[in-house]
Amino acid sequence: MKHETKNRSGLKLVIQVDEPENPKGLVFIMHGMSGFKEQYHIVAFKEAFLENNYRVVRFDATNALGESDGDMMNVTYDNYISDLEDVIEWARSQVWFQQPFALCGHSMGAQSTAWYAAHHPEEVSLLVPMAPPINYELYSATMDKNELREWRSNGFKLSNSRSKPGITKQVGWGVVESIKKFDLLPFANRLSMPVLDIVGSEDEPCPPAHQEIFMNHVGSEDKKLVVVPGLEHSYRNASTGRADDGLDTIKDTLKEWLSDRS
DSSP: OEEEEEOTTSOEEEEEEEOOSSOOEEEEEEOOTTOOTTSHHHHHHHHHHHTTTEEEEEEEOSSSSSSSSOOGGGOOHHHHHHHHHHHHHHHTTSTTOOSSEEEEEETHHHHHHHHHHHHOGGGEEEEEEESOOOOHHHHHHTSOHHHHHHHHHHSEEEEEOSSSTTOEEEEETHHHHHGGGOOSGGGGGGOOSOEEEEEETTOSSSOHHHHHHHHHHOOOSSEEEEEETTBOTTSOBTTTOOSSTTHHHHHHHHHHHHHTTO
16 A cells, blocks of 8 residues: 655655555665666565565655655665654554564665664564665765766766666765765664675675675674675676676565465
């Protein structure tokens, strides 16, 4: 079922709630920068949780490519984290809300869910932060220095969307500045719940080496990093560009991990 609410800035948030026959848990799933709730990998995450009897709440963050309001020129880590907080607050008023709940996200959505879990560990039963940017230093180190300098000079970066062909993304520089405020490493020891991170071996912006650094800081004794050969950041095959070549591996890995903790 689809719902609409307003975030703290008065922008429309569009939320999708999917239910299994016998829901036993609750999870919030968040897409990455310039993403949307129907992206192929977000849907794969949803299916893995549904098949483990979780009620699934997906939503389009503002300033992204989904149905919610906003403009990608204005995207920041601040707005992603506050949107997650606002959706969770909206869910508290629903009859089906339960706590502790699970959190799952990809990329910028993974960073947001990890940040929330580190600051509210008592609310979170398990965490699935898929390939999050860790901090400014690590994130910026993966980028071409000329590209980074041009992005800052222009105030925005242009690129074509692969998830929505024909759409040109114009992402503001503010998103790069904003990550400086949200370094995950100093707080990762607070993540005491089970944690799963799945990353492609060919992930360039959030490579396996960076995920190892993050997971080494995670405080949980039940934590697992899975590196899937041949996949890039959004789990496309790095050689073919196809989105389906490794998606079953991602879904099955998540599904099995959840089953072991049910």
